[in-house]
Amino acid sequence: xxxxxxxxxxxxxxxxxxxxxxxxxxxxxxxxxxxxxxxxxxxxxxxxxxxxxxxxxxxxxxxxxxxxxxxxxxxxxxxxxxxxxxxxxxxxxxxxxxxxxxxxxxxxxxxxxxxxxxxxxxxxxxxxxxxxxxxxxxxxxxxxxxxxxxxxxxxxxxxxxxxxxxxxxxxxxxxxxxxxxxxxxxxxxxxxxxxxxxxxxxxxxxxxxxxxxxxxxxxxxxxxxxxxxxxxxxxxxxxxxxxxxxxxxxxxxxxxxxxxxxxxxxxxxxxxxxxxxxxxxxxxxxxxxxxxxxxxxxxxxxxxxxxxxxxxxxxxxxxxxxxxxxxxxxxxxxxxxxxx
Ligand SMILES: [Cu+2]
Numbered sequence: 001x002x003x004x005x006x007x008x009x010x011x012x013x014x015x016x017x018x019x020x021x022x023x024x025x026x027x028x029x030x031x032x033x034x035x036x037x038x039x040x041x042x043x044x045x046x047x048x049x050x051x052x053x054x055x056x057x058x059x060x061x062x063x064x065x066x067x068x069x070x071x072x073x074x075x076x077x078x079x080x081x082x083x084x085x086x087x088x089x090x091x092x093x094x095x096x097x098x099x100x101x102x103x104x105x106x107x108x109x110x111x112x113x114x115x116x117x118x119x120x121x122x123x124x125x126x127x128x129x130x131x132x133x134x135x136x137x138x139x140x141x142x143x144x145x146x147x148x149x150x151x152x153x154x155x156x157x158x159x160x161x162x163x164x165x166x167x168x169x170x171x172x173x174x175x176x177x178x179x180x181x182x183x184x185x186x187x188x189x190x191x192x193x194x195x196x197x198x199x200x201x202x203x204x205x206x207x208x209x210x211x212x213x214x215x216x217x218x219x220x221x222x223x224x225x226x227x228x229x230x231x232x233x234x235x236x237x238x239x240x241x242x243x244x245x246x247x248x249x250x251x252x253x254x255x256x257x258x259x260x261x262x263x264x265x266x267x268x269x270x271x272x273x274x275x276x277x278x279x280x281x282x283x284x285x286x287x288x289x290x291x292x293x294x295x296x297x298x299x300x301x302x303x304x305x306x307x308x309x310x311x312x313x314x315x316x317x318x319x320x321x322x323x324x325x326x327x328x329x330x331x332x333x334x335x336x337x338x339x340x
Contacts, residue, residue: 255335
C-alpha cells in the first residue's frame with residue numbers, strides 16, 4: 001500500500017499538507033540569488049548590521065510582551081461566579097516613568113547605528129581610487145559606462161574585487177531603481193538628477209540585480225548581472241572591450257551588411273560601423289552571456305528570434321519589428337554573436 005493514501009486510493013490530507021508545506025518551504029532559500037541577507041560588499045554588511053540589531057531588538061520585545069500577556073491572561077482571568085473588580089492602578093509614577101524611558105532607550109539603541117549607516121552610505125564623497133561607473137536605466141535595459149576607461153556595455157557589469165566603485169545614476173526616460181541585493185542598494189535612477197552609491201565588492205562571483213521601481217510594461221524583464229572578478233581578470237575584460245570589434249567571417253559577413261543596411265545603425269553603436277545611442281552598445285555583444293536585460297542566453301537562435309520580432313518576446317520593447325527575412329535575421333545574429 002502506498003503510505004500516502006488511506007488504502008482506498010484517496011490522498012491523506014495530513015500527508016498532502018506535509019508535502020505541500022515542504023514544497024513551499026523548499027522554495028524559500030535564504031541564500032538565493034536575490035537574497036538581501038547575504039552580504040557580498042561593505043555596503044550590504046553595514047545594512048545587515050543594522051538589520052540584525054533591529055531584528056534582535058524586536059524579537060526580545062516580542063518575547064517580553066507575549067510572556068507578560070500570557071501571565072496576565074492566566075493569572076487574572078475571570079473565574080465563574082467571581083464578580084469582584086481587580087485592583088485598579090492609577091497615576092503610578094514609577095510605572096509611567098518606566099514605560100516612557102524603556103521605549104526611548106530602545107529607540108536610541110536602534111537609532112544610533114541606523115543614523116551612522118545612513119550617513120555613511122549616503123555620503124557623496126567616494127574614495128580617491130574608486131572606479132567610476134555611470135548607470136543609465138532605460139526602458140527596459142541597463143547601460144553601464146566607465147568614463148575613465150572609455151568602455152560602454154549593457155546589462156552585464158564587470159567589477160574588480162575589493163576596489164571601491166562609485167555608481168553615478170541617471171535616467172533618460174522614467175524612474176528606475178538600481179538594485180543588486182547581495183551588493184546592497186537599492187537606489188532610484190531618476191531623470192534629471194544624479195544619484196550616487198558607493199560600495200566595495202568583497203567576494204568574487206556573479207550577482208543578480210533587478211529594476212526595483214515599476215517602470216512600465218517590461219519592468220519585470222529589466223534585470224542585470226554583476227560579475228565581480230580578480231583585478232587581473234577585470235583588466236583583461238577592459239582590454240577586450242577597448243579592442244575594435246572582430247571582423248566577421250562566413251555567414252556573418254552578410255550579417256554585417258544586413259546590420260549596416262537597416263535601421264539598426266540608427267539606434268545601436270558598433271564601433272567602426274555605426275553610432276546609434278537609443279539601444280545597447282553592440283560592439284562586443286557576443287561577449288555577454290545573456291541579452292535582453294538578463295532574459296536569454298546569447299546564441300544565434302535566440303538572437304535571430306529577437307531581431308525578427310522584439311516586442312513579441314519582450315512586451316513593450318523599444319526595438320521595433322523591422323520585418324527582416326529569416327535569412328537576414330540568421331545572418332545578422334551570426335554577425336552579432338561573433339562580436340566577442
Ligand atoms: Cu526599470
